Amino acid sequence: MTARGVTKAFGGVRALDSVDFEADWGEVHALLGENGAGKTTLCNILAGIYRADSGDIAVGGARRELRNPAQAIEAGIGMVHQHFRLVEPMTVAENIHLGWPETPGVVTQRALIDRTRRFMDEIGLHVDPTAKIWQLSVGEQQRVEILRVLARGARVLILDEPTAVLTAPEAEDLFKVMRSLAAAGLTVIFISHKLNEVLEVSDRLTVLRNGVREITRPSAGATAQELARLMTGEERELEVEHRVVTGEASLDLRGVSARNDRGIGALHEVDLTVRAGEIMGIAGVSGNGQTELAEVICSLRPAQSGSITLNGTDITDFSVRAIANMGVGHIPEDRIGVGMVLSAPVKDNAVLHNYWTGEFSRGVSLDRARVISFAKRLVELARVQTRSVFAAAGQLSGGNQQRLVARREALVGDRALVAAHPTRGLDVNAAQEVRATILEKRDHGCAVLMISDDLDEIMLMSDRIAVMYEGRVMGVFDAADADRERIGLLMGGHEPALAAAP
Ligand SMILES: Nc1ncnc2c1ncn2[C@@H]1O[C@H](COP(=O)(O)OP(=O)(O)OP(=O)(O)O)[C@@H](O)[C@H]1O
Ligand SMILES: [Mg+2]
Missing domain, CATH: 3.40.50.300 (P-loop containing nucleotide triphosphate hydrolases)
Structure with missing residues (x-):
């Protein structure tokens, strides 16, 4: 996936300024930057949610029009948002099949559940297909979101701050999934503020700063301090003195x-x-x-x-x-x-x-x-x-x-x-x-x-x-x-x- 010269302004604010960004097949690519740097905006453009003011996006070498999410999915790009968009009273199987082009017109619950199970086995990601969304933990809901995007044929999977809402063991599980999807040849793009996990899971990383690409580099050999400096220019130290307080x-x-x-x-x-x-x-x-x-x-x-x-x-x-x-x-x-x-x-x-x-x-x-x-x-x-x-x-x-x-x-x-x-x-x-x-x-x-x-x-x-x-x-x-x-x-x-x- 390659983006060239992507620019996007909201009102007078330039969120992205001629950004070049490329992520290869088979890699986990982290997207970093300060709050407001333009990370979500860039991903929303790739996912067809926002339209770039200018710039080109190509998938597998072919230039694609991404005017809406349906076109992005057609181009093989799918995104999991930080706030999930699942239908709470419906089951996992129903959510995964909603809008899946291969879903047969008339289908029994049984068939839907079987298909979901098979698909989960194929991907190696499991959630009880019969559970209702509201019954699931946040980590499980996220899996359903990922499955839903993959079921639509996404080959480029974008995750916006996926670990912000996860427990440490859930995050570890997610990293395994990300690695195995990359091993299967997909591109995984993920946004995170947690520099340690970025270094742990990504092959390469890109830092955005004020809507401009600062750097793209291999993650190996980078340090958290270095990345913080690239993102912000300076580092803020914090000194904490612990107190022993008595009284009422x-x-x-x-x-x-x-x-x-x-x-x-x-x-x-x-x-x-x-x-x-x-x-x-x-x-x-x-x-x-x-x-x-x-x-x-x-x-x-x-x-x-x-x-x-x-x-x-x-x-x-x-x-x-x-x-x-x-x-x-x-x-x-x-x-x-x-x-x-x-x-x-x-x-x-x-x-x-x-x-x-x-x-x-x-x-x-x-x-x-x-x-x-x-x-x-x-x-x-x-x-x-x-x-x-x-x-x-x-x-x-x-x-x-x-x-x-x-x-x-x-x-x-x-x-x-x-x-x-x-x-x-x-x-x-x-x-x-x-x-x-x-x-x-x-x-x-x-x-x-x-x-x-x-x-x-x-x-x-x-x-x-x-x-x-x-x-x-x-x-x-x-x-x-x-x-x-x-x-x-x-x-x-x-x-x-x-x-x-x-
Ligand atoms: N729908 C919108 N309308 C107006 N301005 C927007 C809109 N979406 C984003 N922006 C602006 O674009 C800039 C980049 O925002 P973006 O959400 O991409 O940042 P981010 O890098 O994802 O930050 P964070 O780490 O805080 O999530 C910000 O200045 C933001 O206010
Ligand atoms: Mg964001």
Whole structure:
């Protein structure tokens, strides 16, 4: 696959400036760059979702018109987006067959399932074909997306930040699949901000910077530092000093239980204390109750039992708004569903959680001038790249949306900040900036609860670490005696004492 001189502007913003990009058959090719560098835009053009203003794209030496996704698929290019586009109430087999040109007009469920099984065997990727999409884990849904694209005959598979939502073992499985597809002669293009995994899985890599290709090179021999420098020009250092905080609890959970979306118990009698001025890191493999923990604190999910207090006030049954008014910020895991309104302008998203406070309201209406000046300040502070604060939030790149939400919530949270995967989707420097902001909040006396499935990040940032497994807190450690191996065992549900015994 070869792209020559691809240029694309949105309004006045040039997202891609005469980019040349080529990926060979049989290779895994990583696409890197800062938030807003143009990675998704380039892939969307290859997948026929956006049309380039100028430039040529050839597949297997033949020039192709890519005016829409159907033409891209015809040319053998298929893309798996970061936000899946599966039909939730339908089964895996039905989703894979939707729009598959070879799907017979009249087909029984039995035949559909058999075909799906055969296809899965052929590719070496398996998911229960009879399961409904909503019943699957994120990693399994991603497999269905990949199968769906491959079933349409894609020979060039594009994955936009596929590992952002995966657990470490799921990511390892995905890498095996990517390698085996490349071994079978396909081209796999993938976007990632995680430089270590890029070096692990890709044959070659291309760095985009401000819409321009910086370099294409073999991955072997490259280092993470070098890549970070190519992407951003400079590297931001972060110094973290761990603190031992004593004193009263700021955020306090006693015997809190909650159910997940399927009505199954997800949190069981959780006791957890976060003091003012400390970062309590929650370590755990995703899906062990961390999401529910964050949601129950912020009232996005009811507690079945137990109580949550903030500086002595029982906030268990407070509304979402009342909790934000008490000075609790929430960087949600699902920034698109919970954190932002994509169709609304950046300025309105900037005040999404505090538009009702005195600062912005004038009687029943909003003080427009204040909202705009606040939004401008926030955009500058968070270094959100946007044409203007009047642009729709949906036009921001994924990482720029995350920057906006993370900083906004850090401003809302004076007393407590619940940060779920705060650096997910951020480039190296933006991640450091958000971490620095969280540390600053801590130093100003905010109680921070930070969830991440990146154990390195948890170890780096936390003053204390709580390990969660199957909805329970397995242990709480001071940063000073947090032992990586022990925490790893607890994350897998093993009691270290037992695991160590012969
Ligand atoms: N639909 C759109 N309308 C207006 N501007 C857009 C649109 N899509 C992308 N852009 C702009 O194009 C630029 C490149 O965005 P793109 O999404 O390609 O970045 P990215 O490299 O994928 O970043 P990230 O790592 O944050 O996902 C950004 O400035 C973005 O705001
Ligand atoms: Mg992107």
